[in-house]
Amino acid sequence: MSVLAVIFDWGGTLTPWHTIEAADQWAAFARVAHADRPTDAEEAAARLLAAELRVWEASRDHHSSARFADVLAAAGVDPHEAAELAYREFWDPHTFIDPDVPDLFAALRDRGIKIGVLSNTIWDRAWHEAIFERDGVLHLIDGAVYTSEVPWTKPHPEAFRAAMAAAGVEDPARCVFVGDRPFDDISGARAVGMRAVLVPHSEIPPAQQVPVDVHPDAVIDRLRDLLPLVDTWSAPR
Ligand SMILES: [Mg+2]
Numbered sequence: 001m002s003v004l005a006v007i008f009d010w011g012g013t014l015t016p017w018h019t020i021e022a023a024d025q026w027a028a029f030a031r032v033a034h035a036d037r038p039t040d041a042e043e044a045a046a047r048l049l050a051a052e053l054r055v056w057e058a059s060r061d062h063h064s065s066a067r068f069a070d071v072l073a074a075a076g077v078d079p080h081e082a083a084e085l086a087y088r089e090f091w092d093p094h095t096f097i098d099p100d101v102p103d104l105f106a107a108l109r110d111r112g113i114k115i116g117v118l119s120n121t122i123w124d125r126a127w128h129e130a131i132f133e134r135d136g137v138l139h140l141i142d143g144a145v146y147t148s149e150v151p152w153t154k155p156h157p158e159a160f161r162a163a164m165a166a167a168g169v170e171d172p173a174r175c176v177f178v179g180d181r182p183f184d185d186i187s188g189a190r191a192v193g194m195r196a197v198l199v200p201h202s203e204i205p206p207a208q209q210v211p212v213d214v215h216p217d218a219v220i221d222r223l224r225d226l227l228p229l230v231d232t233w234s235a236p237r
Contacts, residue, residue, distance in 0.1 A: 155188025
């Protein structure tokens with residue numbers, strides 16, 4: 001039974017992991033939002049960081065999602081276009097696609113295999129699509145689910161089913177999921193019946209980890225190592 005789709009996690013998978021200081025992204029936002037009052041900026045940044053941590057706790061414990069706007073609202077901070085731009089500029093250098101991806105996507109498409117993305121994220125689709133567009137791969141993606149648009153986060157099975165629907169496939173046994181997190185990605189994908197491949201290079205923050213006894217179908221060092229695996233799984237037996 002050949003592989004019909006490969007669905008990828010984003011952070012730490014399609015884009016190599018960068019460890020950032022979580023407080024710095026909110027300081028970048030608040031500095032612009034409260035340009036005239038540095039004390040207000042510091043307080044707002046602290047509230048935003050606390051609100052974001054609660055979002056990831058809810059994702060970890062309840063597999064429930066949130067949006068960027070929800071973080072602002074929870075922190076009592078008004079939306080601010082220029083501040084949002086400063087936040088996105090802070091992230092920009094940490095979002096570049098893994099150099100293996102363009103060739104990998106092209107090779108998968110040559111084989112008629114669909115390409116999906118499923119990311120636990122508070123960011124809008126437009127932000128993610130701008131990043132993929134910048135890196136020249138947006139047109140190669142058949143369908144993506146950003147959890148800011150749905151009620152659940154990985155490892156909730158509905159998140160994986162939504163990603164399959166977005167990629168245009170129905171049979172999880174003919175899907176391969178690729179991710180960097182044993183709990184969110186590997187346990188979630190296997191629970192819905194997908195094959196799961198771990199790329200184990202990310203330094204996941206301890207607060208976001210959940211110990212899980214799960215065995216990926218494969219562990220790869222580089223994304224380019226995925227192709228021979230997919231070919232093996234697609235070969236007639
Ligand atoms: Mg990830």
